[in-house]
Amino acid sequence: MKTKYIGLGILAAVVVAAVAYVGIRQSRQVTEIQGYVGGEKIGFLEDTEVRDILRERYHLSIDYAKAGSIEMVTGDTEGQDFLFPSNQTALEWYEQAHGSPVKSEIIFNTPIVLYTRSAVADALVQAQIASEQDGVYYVDMQKLTEAIESGKTWADIGLPQLYGSVTVGTTDPVKSNSGNMFAGLLADTLCGGVADEGNIGAVLPRLQAIFQKLGYMESSSADLFDQFLKTGMGAKPLIAGYESQLLEFAVENPDTWQQISDDIVMLYPTPTVWSSHVYLALDEAGTAGIDALLDEEVQRLAWEKHGFRTGLYDTPSDAEHFGVSGVADTLTQVAPMPDANTMEKILEALG
Amino acid sequence: MKRFKRMAALFLAVWMVLTLFAGCGGDTQADTVLGSGRDVLRILSGSENAELEPILETFADKEGVRIEMTYQGSIDIMHALGEEEIPYDAVWPASSLWLQVGDTEHRIQHAESISITPVVFGIRKSLAESLGFVGKEVSVRDLLQAIESGGLRFCMTSATQSNSGASAYIGFLYALLGNPEVITAEDLQNEDLKTQMKALLSGVDRSSGSSEWLMDLFLEGGYDAMVNYECLMIEANRELEARGEEPLYVVYPYDGLSLADSPLGYVDNGDDGKEALFLKLQEYLLSADTQNEIQRTGRRSGYTGISDENRDVFREDWGLQPDRVLSPIKMPAADVLFECLNLYQTELKKPSLTVYCLDYSGSMSGEGNRQLVDAMGQILIQENAKKNFLQASEREVNVLIPFNGGVIATMTAEGNGSELENLYAEVEAQPVGGGTDMYTAAVAGLEILKGYDLSQYTPAIILLTDGQSSGSLYDFEAAYDEMGAEIPVFSIMFGDADESQLEELAQYTNARVFDGRENLTEAFRTVKGYT
CATH class of the missing domain: 3.40.190.10 (Periplasmic binding protein-like II)
Incomplete structure (x- = not known):
């Protein structure tokens, strides 16, 4: 008799516990937020470790569509909880078009770098356009711009196997962020400081001439980088991209990286510009993404697996795990991007 | 949000059922089908990839998938990407340039270069x-x-x-x-x-x-x-x-x-299962073993150049x-x-000299004739032609020979002006009736070509027919041999046309037969690339 009651008691307890558990679970249901994201962050947002932390710790799931940094902030944002462009100018543009977002925060940064092959890097050093310090390659933007503008050919700097003149392959600055930021950096260089609305007019024709030389431009940074790696030195001798691209590639494709690491060289422009991945929360639901993405663990993964420099890892003393040589610890020579109005003038000229 | 998703899923389901039925009628037909599984991957590809079919077939057999390859020129593929509906699961043009320029709606995802x-x-x-x-x-x-x-x-x-x-x-x-x-x-x-x-x-x-x-x-x-x-x-x-x-x-x-750079990209028509299948195929093609096999076909694959073992290739x-x-x-x-490209088409390329032999026999009446008129409208009306870079050049010559049991008429238009567009009115007005003798029409075409200095043109006869032809191949061969010039006789197969008759003509003249039964306009567009 007694055992029967005990049995019933246990059953009741189990039922209560189950109901309570379901109740708690429901109250903690995962919220899905939706937004537009620059393509270079897709690897990070698809990372299962990142997604697990967001779901378990923040009950958050991020659904996204890929979009260019410019089109996402100037276009229709109906139904989006957040935008995650790749530069701060985008925030300024958003504010001009839509007013202040509910909240915004820089999640991580990565500098604009140039990628090349060792033979080209050596030739650039020989020509005193680039230099090497403590295993890190730097390229002098002033001298590089001079070489491009004067129409120096690759043969002129000792690379007769390459056809044509010295250029930096970029994505279309009107469509893609890395090309856009490199255009900003070139504008700064041509202005001998920071380009602004006052001085930009005088250098626009020169900037146009530099970009016109490129002919057809890719519209995605990821595609340009993929082509750089696959088509070899002849097709893309020197391209502009993000530091994070190579670091992420090395982590994701360790075997391939081992085969090609001797030949691939990352060069830091002096000065360079930061691509700041700023998160714009457009509604209350969207703000939850900021806390989640700034989670210490998530930030660690962003650096260790995807190569984005974060607040905690801004001066990475632990770049060894990438197996990529020549990662700069700190970047002292950084120029600010031209402001939103100036960039608008630049894009108008290049469009 | 959730409700929206459910609605979207419902719409998608309805749409899929509709397209399924639509598929029974006039879906595009693949050039090659590899494997026999139930899951299908339809790939619109540059023809140079035909050589990779054995490699694709291995995948299809292993995974129980059916891969349907449709081959087109890369610029035609670019045009296909601009259409409202892309009836394929993947595209594989020769160069990413055409993919990027064509994909204005951002419907292509996961594009990666397979080889160079x-x-x-x-x-x-x-x-x-x-x-x-x-x-x-x-x-x-x-x-x-x-x-x-x-x-x-x-x-x-x-x-x-x-x-x-x-x-x-x-x-x-x-x-x-x-x-x-x-x-x-x-x-x-x-x-x-x-x-x-x-x-x-x-x-x-x-x-x-x-x-x-x-x-x-x-x-x-x-x-x-x-x-x-x-x-x-x-x-x-x-x-x-x-x-x-x-x-x-x-x-x-x-x-x-x-x-x-041969990029293979996924066409996002909203089917997650297809996407997973696509990614599996792409991963297979990019795996070290397959990349090596691809290199053995003479393509430059991988990141490290041509391997020692493949130097013999x-x-x-x-x-x-x-x-x-x-x-x-x-x-x-x-x-x-x-x-x-426009300059090439309208001014620079060697002008074409094309004789269209068009079947107006009784069996063409109704739907057949309507499709023929539509298709010719895509070529003769320059506003239409321009959309596909098929516009006529200033120096080209187009000849129309409507035929049934005999030649009905012969009409010639020089250049790309009103003469050409007037031909369309003729195409439209011509009544149908009578038997079918394509050989007589083709011989009449040869007769007309004799009147031109063929070294100045790219000459061709394009024959459209829908039935068994009477007349004799030998008569045609005799006239062809006597002329001694190399003129390809392309044909577009339609209705109940006898493929073997058309193949004989194509073989004899180093030309090709196109299937117009699925999409006549498409067939005309394709054949124009050869003229």
Whole structure:
């Protein structure tokens, strides 16, 4: 008799516990937020470790569509909880078009770098356009711009196997962020400081001439980088991209990286510009993404697996795990991007 | 949000059922089906990938998938990406350029280069030797001089349909402009340039709408040289060597080289299952083993160049340079590129001289005739033609021969003005009735061609018929042999046409039969690439 009651008691307890558990679970249901994201962050947002932390710790799931940094902030944002462009100018543009977002925060940064092959890097050093310090390659933007503008050919700097003149392959600055930021950096260089609305007019024709030389431009940074790696030195001798691209590639494709690491060289422009991945929360639901993405663990993964420099890892003393040589610890020579109005003038000229 | 998703899922389901039924009627038909599984991947691909079919078949068999390959020129693929509906799961053009320019709605995802191959000149080895192209660096200018002096004639694909033709043409433009940094819109106004380019393109023996077929044509035809992909030169040489014939010597023009990067991209029509299947295929193609197999077909795959074990594929006695740094020219910006292509189509290419023999027999009445009129409208009405770079040039000649049991009439239009568009009114007004004798119509076509200096044109007869033909192939062969000129007789199969009759004609004249039963307009568009 007694055992029967005990049995019933246990059953009741189990039922209560189950109901309570379901109740708690429901109250903690995962919220899905939706937004537009620059393509270079897709690897990070698809990372299962990142997604697990967001779901378990923040009950958050991020659904996204890929979009260019410019089109996402100037276009229709109906139904989006957040935008995650790749530069701060985008925030300024958003504010001009839509007013202040509910909240915004820089999640991580990565500098604009140039990628090349060792033979080209050596030739650039020989020509005193680039230099090497403590295993890190730097390229002098002033001298590089001079070489491009004067129409120096690759043969002129000792690379007769390459056809044509010295250029930096970029994505279309009107469509893609890395090309856009490199255009900003070139504008700064041509202005001998920071380009602004006052001085930009005088250098626009020169900037146009530099970009016109490129002919057809890719519209995605990821595609340009993929082509750089696959088509070899002849097709893309020197391209502009993000530091994070190579670091992420090395982590994701360790075997391939081992085969090609001797030949691939990352060069830091002096000065360079930061691509700041700023998160714009457009509604209350969207703000939850900021806390989640700034989670210490998530930030660690962003650096260790995807190569984005974060607040905690801004001066990475632990770049060894990438197996990529020549990662700069700190970047002292950084120029600010031209402001939103100036960039608008630049894009108008290049469009 | 949730509700929206459910609604979207419902719409999707309804839409899928509808398209399923629609599929029973007039879906596009694949050129090749690999494997026999229930899950299907429909791939719209450049024809150069036909050579990778065994590799795709291995995947299809292993995974229980059916892969349906439809082959088109890369520029045609670009046009397909602009359509409201893309009835494929994946696209695989020769170059990412066409993919990016065509994908204005951002419907292509996960695009990755599968392999690289340059566009090169392949010249009969003894001729290459006598022209002095063996063992030295050759410029486009060197090739142009050989062409201008009459020492070199060549075949290339249509620059407005196929990537290899477009790449070669852009390379020619650079050379004729004196190798500027990049081609600009102003450069194209240059009259000297136009004159020189016309002369150059007059050296084109035969043209085709796609690269693989150009190779086939070359192997059948006894020509001297072709512009095509390095990998197809290797394939052609394997065949030539097997036959005991002279191989082609590959020339890489250092100032006019282009690379085809063969991107395979997913068409996002909203089916997650397909996406997973696609990614599986892509992963397979990019795996180390498959990349090695792909390299053995003469494509440059992987990140580290041609491996030691595959060097026997890139034979140096055929002129191949496995270690060459492939340094291509820059493609012009998209708007300039399109201007280049329009210029090619309307002014520069060797003018076509096309005789259309159109079936107006009784069996064509109703739907058949309506489709014929529609299809001709796509070619004769220039506003329509322009959308597909098929507009007529100022110098071209179009002849219409409506036929039934005999020739009904003969109408000729010169140039691209009102004469041409008036032909459309004739096409529309012509009544149907009577029997079918395509041979008599084709012989009448030959008679008309006799009246022209054929060296100044790309001549062709395009025959559209829907039934068993009376008349005699021998009569045609006798007239053809007597004429002694090489005129391809293409046919578009329609209704209950007898494929064997059409194949006989195509074989005899080194041409090709197109299937117009699924999509007549598409068939006309394709055949135009060969004229």
